Amino acid sequence: MDIAELNQKHAIANHVAFREIADGMPAAEISNAHAKAGIALQGAHLYAWQPDGHEPVIWLSEFAKFAPGKSLRGGIPVCWPWFGPHDSDSKLPAHGYARTSMWDVVETAALPDGSTQIRFELAQTNQMREQWPHAASVQLQISVGRTLQVSLITANTGDSPFTLGEALHTYFRIGDVSNVAIRGLDGCSYIDKVADAAHQVQHGDIVIDNEVDRVYLDTDADCIIEDRGLKRAIRIAKQGSHSTVVWNPWIEKAEKMGDLGEDGYRAMVCVESANALDNVVSIAPNETHHLSVIYSVEPLD
Numbered sequence: 358m359d360i361a362e363l364n365q366k367h368a369i370a371n372h373v374a375f376r377e378i379a380d381g382m383p384a385a386e387i388s389n390a391h392a393k394a395g396i397a398l399q400g401a402h403l404y405a406w407q408p409d410g411h412e413p414v415i416w417l418s419e420f421a422k423f424a425p426g427k428s429l430r431g432g433i434p435v436c437w438p439w440f441g442p443h444d445s446d447s448k449l450p451a452h453g454y455a456r457t458s459m460w461d462v463v464e465t466a467a468l469p470d471g472s473t474q475i476r477f478e479l480a481q482t483n484q485m486r487e488q489w490p491h492a493a494s495v496q497l498q499i500s501v502g503r504t505l506q507v508s509l510i511t512a513n514t515g516d517s518p519f520t521l522g523e524a525l526h527t528y529f530r531i532g533d534v535s536n537v538a539i540r541g542l543d544g545c546s547y548i549d550k551v552a553d554a555a556h557q558v559q560h561g562d563i564v565i566d567n568e569v570d571r572v573y574l575d576t577d578a579d580c581i582i583e584d585r586g587l588k589r590a591i592r593i594a595k596q597g598s599h600s601t602v603v604w605n606p607w608i609e610k611a612e613k614m615g616d617l618g619e620d621g622y623r624a625m626v627c628v629e630s631a632n633a634l635d636n637v638v639s640i641a642p643n644e645t646h647h648l649s650v651i652y653s654v655e656p657l658d
């Protein structure tokens with residue numbers, strides 16, 4: 358569907374309109390009474406959310422490139438139908454193929470509370486089936502308002518169960534990494550990917566003073582990013598997710614990645630709602646599985 362067709366079919370005055378944000382990159386631009394947001398149709402990738410009266414909540418690298426087939430540094434990458442490296446074929450893309458594939462807009466709606474809702478579906482191709490030979494449909498539903506609600510919805514449309522790895526790999530904007538603590542994971546066991554996947558237990562809040570890449574397991578807890586720099590707390594309230602990933606590349610890794618910008622690692626932290634590693638989920642025939650998160654911003658008391 359081209360931009361004209363997208364607007365003809367799905368635009369809503371004072372809510373959502375579509376435009377090309379780069380060559381071959383259509384996006385939904387949302388602006389309503391409560392917030393602004395931007396979502397690229399490639400990956401159904403939300404790259405901006407700013408509730409009225411607040412600084413942007415979602416971080417996007419100044420070096421992020423909107424390019425066909427390329428992942429975007431920042432926003433909410435949708436990791437599906439696996440998380441991290443493919444478990445048997447290293448040539449396949451990390452975090453699955455959903456985030457670099459074009460999604461279709463299924464519907465848009467203006468909600469009674471003034472929020473804007475948009476639902477996407479990934480059109481599965483033969484190439485995808487070759488990478489992951491299962492009969493599944495996947496949709497992403499996003500509601501943009503004072504809060505941001507994101508649901509990743511997977512249905513088993515076949516006649517045998519399959520195992521799914523997934524994440525909303527969300528990059529949050531923070532004042533400075535030295536002024537942040539992440540609460541909610543005290544006592545949780547985690548796999549430490551910067552310590553040869555050692556199993557550890559979290560004691561107290563998470564502070565970041567080096568590279569952090571941890572998959573917290575068997576937790577459905579809310580997480581709170583306490584940002585003393587921006588004097589706010591971001592709450593991540595999830596359902597249908599048993600893992601939480603916390604990631605900051607720190608200096609060396611950020612330099613190697615090359616697309617976080619000068620000191621970009623200081624302005625971001627990922628707190629990802631996932632089903633990963635030991636927590637991958639098995640979905641039975643005709644079952645529909647939701648991984649849902651509500652993001653909200655609260656003043657720091």
Ligand code: TA6
Binds near residue numbers: 451602
């Ligand atoms: O979720 C953390 C992580 O798996 C890190 O290991 C790092 O690779 C990050 O994702 C970014 O991955 P990407 O493929 O987007 O560069």
